Amino acid sequence: MKEQLIIEKIELFKVPPRWLFVKITTREGIIGWGEPVVEGKADTVAACVMELQQYLIGKSATNIEDIWQILYRGGFYRGGPILMSALSGIDQALWDIKGKFLGVPVYDLLGGAVRHKMKMYCWIGGDHPEVLLEQAHEKVKAGFQAVKMNATGGMDWISTLKDVKQVANNIRLLREEFGTDLDIGLDFHGRVHKGMVKRLIDELAPYEPMFIEEPVLSENNDALKHIYPYTSIPIATGERMFSRWDFKKILEEGVVDIIQPDLSHAGGISEVRRIATMAEAYDVALAPHCPLGPISLASALHVDFVSANAFIQENSIGIHYNQGFDLLDYVLNPEIFDIKDGYIELFQKPGLGVEMNEEKLREGQKIGHNWSNPIWRGPDGNFTEW
Template sequence: MCFSTGCQYPVEMKNYYTSMNDLLIEKIELFKVPPRWLFLKITTKNGLVGWGEPVVEGKASTVEACVRELSKFVIGRSANDIEDIWQTLYAGGFYRGGPILMSALSGIDQALWDLKGKYLNVPVYELLGGPVRKKMKMYCWIGGDDPEVVLEQAREKVSQGYKAVKMNATGAFAWIDSLEKTKTVANNIKRLREEFGDALDIGLDFHGRIHKGMVKRLIDEVAPYRPMFIEEPVLSSNNEALDHIYPYTSIPIATGERMFSRWDFKELLHKGTVDIIQPDLSHAGGISEVRRIASMAEAYDVALAPHCPLGPVALASCLHVDFTSINAVIQESSLGIHYNQGFDLLDYMENPEIFDLKDGYIELWDKPGLGVVLNEEKLKEGASLGHDWNNPIWRSEDGSFAEW
């Protein structure tokens, strides 16, 4: 291969690079739709369309504004230039990172990969090096804040074919809470173990609700019921607490949904105080960045389980990274989650069958791009309704703010 300016490319290569001009980006559109999602549509000169999901739950309008600000660096570019566009959007401004910028960038990045795969008529996972597995193990959320619904929802998910679920460990929790309240934390997972034995994998999400002083005591309570992992035992802003928590338990520690780039994960991986990282494909720089984060984690012998309580484009993006990452172990899905009532993940799709669950797994598909065909009429209907979703604000018994 010749790289000098005097090189003469074969005719086929000339045609390839000339035709890439058809991928000049002409338009970016946004659809803010129920239940709490934001979809992005990029259209190229030749009419090809790519889709992304740039959103922060509870800050959709803020991310929407950020996408509009970034669009001047995208429109007029070739959709083929994924990495250069990523670097420009990330490093082109003096201030970098954080949930808003990285989520806007994530949606644009997803759409560019979708476009390139469609243009070359191959799935995105082929562009990432090809699959390392034929199917991906899945889990979904079953509550946990309200103990009355845990068994009911778990039975429903098992009947649908899931072999793994995740639930919140607690509701609102004080910085140092009562012994009585601590003792109740294990009841939910105990019920599931009594019902399903060890046949069901159960992730336990502390959701950053627990402060450092209570984590080890709660681990003592839940350890006999063998959780698949403990997620966000403390907020990611307090990751230094993992130095003390990690050696205390043999239960795998998972975290990362509120970390937004490889630089956020760097120190955590270097310290060795995490077993499973959970970057979100709509928050952590999209397919490009999460694929890099996954490779970093592999070098530290750390597993990958992307966070995804979002829509179909985000889930498809996760699965393409999963299919090509040897350390990917399980994938979250928001199918049927309580946020989605009336507008579930499959409702905006024309080909929901790609997410069919078979014996606890989603199988590799061969559709070009991300593989998701969205129903644009349904999106327009949803956008006419819009949303203003926010997470609840919780208070402790004394009236002080409590983490949700």
């Protein structure tokens, strides 16, 4: 008779710098790890995970799809960042359990790898140009061939000529230093309003960015139909979209080149794999968003390994959010995330392949965190997007 792997216990670890991990243990002693968090709303997501516990305890951890459907559809109200992030971490942990039980990496359960390594990029700032070159050289020395920077600091609804020129100056510095040897993504971060996007594109086009990310906030995605035909620079978005239903319209309208679902926000491995396949049918590339910890990154990589349209993967190793605690600090086998010539090689261990340092997690839990993003205001005191 098939072993059922009955879910027996669920534990949460809220640890610095801004992360939340879930540990799911089966009656048979197999453990799975997930990362269910919304940055700045860790306690809210933790409460949601515990509310969902009633659908998990006593159930078979191998029934991943049935559990996903129940957690998503079982409540009258669906979607949104809190529910989908809680569901994401649970889903990651269940895939981790199933892979460990069967003795294979998660990507083998998803159909098998289509590549033997994945190209990576990292964040280097952009709000403050004086540190750009220093940070870029550090990342190139660490093995990266691609970076991403914030295109702007705080922007007004209609910004000054000085602000516009500064945006172009930031990427100009990198192009003059590295030429075309370094791929450079530009993150508008939803800071730019529709009236300024085309003007900024005019300034940026000569420096040939790899992509423009979140040119407008996701709630303003209808503006993409005006922005998309204006430029040949690939348009990327999706980190604040939480399910295949959220991505459906922009794919149908053909106003995006790269989608960026987050493995800790968009329904976990199960849902992001579906989103990736849906995007492939529209000839759209995949580059999962990942400013978070090791479980979120490993989950993204497993989807990348099996998705033909995945072309690059973000990671947060050394990012400014991680002051005092970095992505590798909670991992017993950090070598799986080694960057070699700009790539991470295919994982070999079963499950997600990440061995978490539970002793460090329990130490971190005693410290905890209360992270929230900054609140920015313009010179006149009006709120500006961070």
